[in-house]
Amino acid sequence: MSLMERVQTKINGLKGDGNYRVFSILKKSAEQFPSVKVSANEKSDGAALNMASLDYMGMSVDTRVIDAMVKTAREVGVGSGGSRNIGGTCQEHVDLEKELAIWHEKEAALIFSSGYVANHTAVSVLGSLPDTVVFSDSLNHASIIEGCRTARCQKEIFDHNNPEDLRARLQKCENVENKVVVVESLYSMDGDFGKVEEIFDIADEFSASKIVNEVHAIGTYGPAGAGLCSELGCVHRADLIIGSLSKGVGTQGGYIAGSLEIVDFIRSFGYGFIFTCSLPPAIMKAAVESIAALKERDLERRGLAEKSNLMRHLLTKASIPFLPGNSHIIPVMVGEPIPCQMISNRLLAERNILVPAIKYPTVPKNGSRLRVTVTARHTKEQIEAFVANLADIYKQEIGV
Ligand code: PLP
Numbered sequence: 044m045s046l047m048e049r050v051q052t053k054i055n056g057l058k059g060d061g062n063y064r065v066f067s068i069l070k071k072s073a074e075q076f077p078s079v080k081v082s083a084n085e086k087s088d089g090a091a092l093n094m095a096s097l098d099y100m101g102m103s104v105d106t107r108v109i110d111a112m113v114k115t116a117r118e119v120g121v122g123s124g125g126s127r128n129i130g131g132t133c134q135e136h137v138d139l140e141k142e143l144a145i146w147h148e149k150e151a152a153l154i155f156s157s158g159y160v161a162n163h164t165a166v167s168v169l170g171s172l173p174d175t176v177v178f179s180d181s182l183n184h185a186s187i188i189e190g191c192r193t194a195r196c197q198k199e200i201f202d203h204n205n206p207e208d209l210r211a212r213l214q215k216c217e218n219v220e221n222k223v224v225v226v227e228s229l230y231s232m233d234g235d236f237g238k239v240e241e242i243f244d245i246a247d248e249f250s251a252s253k254i255v256n257e258v259h260a261i262g263t264y265g266p267a268g269a270g271l272c273s274e275l276g277c278v279h280r281a282d283l284i285i286g287s288l289s290k291g292v293g294t295q296g297g298y299i300a301g302s303l304e305i306v307d308f309i310r311s312f313g314y315g316f317i318f319t320c321s322l323p324p325a326i327m328k329a330a331v332e333s334i335a336a337l338k339e340r341d342l343e344r345r346g347l348a349e350k351s352n353l354m355r356h357l358l359t360k361a362s363i364p365f366l367p368g369n370s371h372i373i374p375v376m377v378g379e380p381i382p383c384q385m386i387s388n389r390l391l392a393e394r395n396i397l398v399p400a401i402k403y404p405t406v407p408k409n410g411s412r413l414r415v416t417v418t419a420r421h422t423k424e425q426i427e428a429f430v431a432n433l434a435d436i437y438k439q440e441i442g443v
Contacts (some may be wrong), residue, residue, distance in 0.1 A: 061380035062402045067391070069093075073104040077420050078105075081397055091391060094398040094415050094429055099371060100262045100292025100343060101420040102333045111351070112294075112329035123321040131320055135327035142331050143298050144270045146338075147284045151306035154298045154327070156319055158287030159186040160256045161297030162313030165254065165285060166190025166225060168308065175221040178246075180204065182230050184256060203230075206241040213249040222251035228271035229259040232406050232414060234372030239272060243280045252282040262291020263347060263371060270339035292337065294330045296322045340396055343419040349369050351417045354426050360433035374401075375413040375433070377441065383411035386433075386440050394432040 044052070057063040065344055070080035070089075080089040102108055115135065125131025136154055143152035167190040170177045175196040179187055182203045191198045198221075199212040209224065216222060224246040226237045239255060246253045257270040265273030268291065272278040278411040283305060288296040299309060310316060351371040358365050358375065366374045377383035380402040387400040401414045413433075417426065 055144065060403070060408075061384060062404075064402070067397060067399065069397075070352060071104075073109065076101055076104040076247045077418050077425070079397060081391060082268060090428065091395045091397040092425055094396055095413075095416055096416060097259075097290040098293050099259075099291045099347065099416065099418050100268075100293065100340060101418055102262065102291065102336060102337065102405070104292065105333065107336050108293060108299060108329045108333045111332035112325045115328040116323070116325035119324050121323055122146065123323055125321065126317065126319060127321045128317060133321070133324040133327070135324035135331075136321055139327040139331050140298075142334055143286070143300055146267065147273070147300035148269075148278050148285075149284065149300040150303045152298050152300040153306050153310050154288075154296055154322065155316060156296060156322060158285065158289060158297030159184075160257075160315040160319075161287075161299055162186035162256055162258075162283050163190040163193065163302065164313035165283060165299050165309055166202045166223075167193035167315075168313045169221075169223050169252070169254070169283075169305075170194025170196040171312075172221045173225060174219055176216045178209060178224045178251065180223065180230075182233060183225060183227060184231060184258070187225055187256065203233075204235065204238050206238060206245050209242060209247045210248075213245065213251060217249065220247055222246075224251045225254045225256070227256040227258070229257070229264075229370055229372065231259050231372065232369050232374065232401065232412075233366050233375050234368040234414075235366070236271060236368070236370060240275055240277055243277060247280075253280065254283040255281045256285045257299075258285065258287040259290060259370075259372065260290075261286040262333075262337045263294075263344060266341065268334075268340060268344065277338045288326075288333075292330055292333045294333055295326050296330065340419070347417060347419045350419075350421055350426060353423060354415065354417050354430065357427065357430040358433075361430055363430070363434055363437055366412075371417045373415045373416055373417070375437075377411050377413065378409050380408075380411040382440050383413065386436055387413060389436050389440070390432065394436070396429060396432055398433075 068082040077093045079093045081091045123131040140152045163186045171194045178199045202208040228237050262268045264271045283301040288294045307404040364376045383400040390396040398413045402411045
C-alpha cells in the first residue's frame with residue numbers, strides 16, 4: 044500500500060466509527076461572551092451560546108486583561124524573538140513566574156508554551172531519573188501519559204481516584220528509589236475532583252513525591268483562585284503544581300510551581316522548555332493582570348459553583364444522564380459517537396447552542412459525551428434555556 048492509501052484507510056476507519064473530527068469555526072466576541080459566532084451555523088446570524096468554553100472565568104474578554112496585553116504589545120512588540128536561554132527571557136516572563144510562585148505558595152515557577160508541554164516536560168524529566176516508577180491515575184491527561192512514555196520509566200497506572208489501588212502498587216515497588224505520584228485535582232473529561240488529600244497521605248507513607256495537575260481548577264477554586272490544593276489547604280504538600288494559563292486565566296501557556304531545586308532541574312533538562320521560543324511578553328503581562336483580578340473574584344467563583352449546581356439540578360429534573368460531580372465541568376453522557384455528534388449538530392443548527400461532541404480517543408469508545416461547562420458569565424436564563432433545548436433534542440435522538 045502507498046502512503047496515501049495507508050493514510051486514507053486510517054481516516055476512513057475514523058469516519059466509519061463516527062470519530063472523525065470537524066472544526067466548528069468560531070468568531071469570538073469580547074462583548075457577547077459566552078456567545079460566539081459559528082460560521083457553520085447558517086441559521087440565524089450564526090450566533091450561538093457556547094456551552095463548552097474553557098475560559099471558565101471569562102478572563103479572555105476581561106477589559107483589564109485585554110488592556111494589559113494591548114498596552115504591552117504596543118510597547119514591546121508581539122513575539123519574544125528567542126527561546127528562554129537564547130535572548131527570549133523578558134522581564135514579563137520573570138514577573139509572571141514570581142507571581143505564579145507566590146500564588147501557589149511555592150519557591151519558584153517556570154512557564155511553558157502550554158499546559159500540555161508543562162505536564163509532558165515535568166513528567167518526562169522527573170521520570171527519567173534512574174530507578175523511577177511513575178504512579179499515574181488512569182484518567183490522567185494525554186500530556187502526562189506522553190510524559191511517561193518519553194521518560195521510558197516503569198509506570199503503574201492505578202484505578203481512577205482509587206487510593207487503595209495506589210497503595211497496593213506503591214507497596215509492590217517499595218524498594219524503588221524515586222517514586223512519583225501524578226494526579227489531577229479536577230479531571231477534565233469526567234468533571235470529578237481528585238481525592239488529593241487521601242492520595243497525598245498514601246504517597247507520604249511511601250516517601251513518594253507528588254505532582255498535581257491543576258489545569259482545570261486554576262482560577263476557579265481556592266480562596267484566591269489558586270486551585271483545589273489551595274482550597275483544601277494542602278498546597279504545601281505537593282512537590283509540584285502544574286497549571287495552565289489558557290483556561291481559567293484566559294490567556295495562553297502553562298507552568299509548573301515547586302521548590303527552587305525541582306524547578307531548576309526541569310528548567311535545566313526539559314527539552315520542552317529549552318528547545319522552543321518563549322511566549323509573547325504581552326501575553327505574560329495579560330496573565331499577571333488576570334491573576335491579580337482573579338484573586339478578587341471570590342464572588343464570581345461562588346456564582347460559578349451555584350450555576351453549576353443549577354445546571355445539575357435542571358439536568359436531573361429533565362432526566363438527562365450526566366456524570367456525578369461538584370465541579371463546573373458536567374459531562375452529559377450519550378455513549379455511541381454517532382448519536383452524540385447528531386445531538387451536537389442539531390443543537391447548533393436548530394437551537395444556536397455550541398457544545399461539541401467528545402469522542403474516542405479523548406474518551407473511551409462507548410463513552411462519547413457532551414462535555415458541558417458552565418462559566419462565571421453564564422446567566423441563569425441561559426442555563427435554563429440550554430437544558431430545555433438539550434432535553435428536547437436528547438429525547439428525540441436517544442428516546443428517553
Ligand atoms: N491537562 C489537562 C487535564 C487538560 O485537560 C489539558 C487541556 O485541556 C491540559 C493539561 C493542557 O493544557 P493546555 O491547553 O494549556 O495545553
